[in-house]
Amino acid sequence: MNLADRLTSSRLALAPLFFVAFRWGGVVGRWPAVVILWALFVAMELTDLLDGQAARRQGTVSAFGKLFDPFADVVARLTYFVCFASTGYMPLWAFLVILYREFGQLFLRQLLAEKGIAMGARPGGKLKAVFYMLAGAGSLVLDSMIRLGLAPEALPSLKSVVLVLYVVAVVLSVGSFIDYLVQFRRLTSD
Numbered sequence: 001m002n003l004a005d006r007l008t009s010s011r012l013a014l015a016p017l018f019f020v021a022f023r024w025g026g027v028v029g030r031w032p033a034v035v036i037l038w039a040l041f042v043a044m045e046l047t048d049l050l051d052g053q054a055a056r057r058q059g060t061v062s063a064f065g066k067l068f069d070p071f072a073d074v075v076a077r078l079t080y081f082v083c084f085a086s087t088g089y090m091p092l093w094a095f096l097v098i099l100y101r102e103f104g105q106l107f108l109r110q111l112l113a114e115k116g117i118a119m120g121a122r123p124g125g126k127l128k129a130v131f132y133m134l135a136g137a138g139s140l141v142l143d144s145m146i147r148l149g150l151a152p153e154a155l156p157s158l159k160s161v162v163l164v165l166y167v168v169a170v171v172l173s174v175g176s177f178i179d180y181l182v183q184f185r186r187l188t189s190d
Contacts, residue, residue: 004055015079063118124176135165
C-alpha cells in the first residue's frame, strides 16, 4: 500500500472515531471532547487533500485510488453528517439528498469500473466537497459553542449561516451529480 492509499484508508479509521467522540466524547470532559472532534475532523479533511497530492507526486495514481479515495470521502463525510443531522445542525432533507447523491455516484463509478473505466473527480465534485467541508466545519463550530456554552446570543445567527452552507452544498451536490450523469453517458456511449 503506497502513501496515498494509507492516507486515504486513515479516513476509514478516523470516521468511526469521530462518531464515538461526537456521541460519547463528553465522558472525557467538554474541552477535551471539542479538541478531539476538531482534531479528527481536520485529520479527515487534510488526508483528503494530501492523498491526491501524494499520488501525483509519487506517480502512484491508479484506478484503485480513483475508486478508493471517493469511497473513503463518502464514509468520512456521511459519518459526520449523520452526527450533525442527529442533533438538528444539518436538516434531515439535506442529509437525505446528499446520501442519495453519494450512493448514486458510487453506483455510477462501480458500473464504469466493471467496464474498466475509472472516472476521476470532476471540477463540480471538488467544489461540492469544499462546501461539504465548510458545512461540516460550520456545524462543528456550532456544536463546539453549544458544548462549551460560548456566546449563546450568537447561536441563532450561526445556525442560519450553517443552514445556508448546507443549502449551497445540496445545490452543488445535485449539480455535480448531473455532471457525472452526463460524463457517464459520454463514457458509455462510445
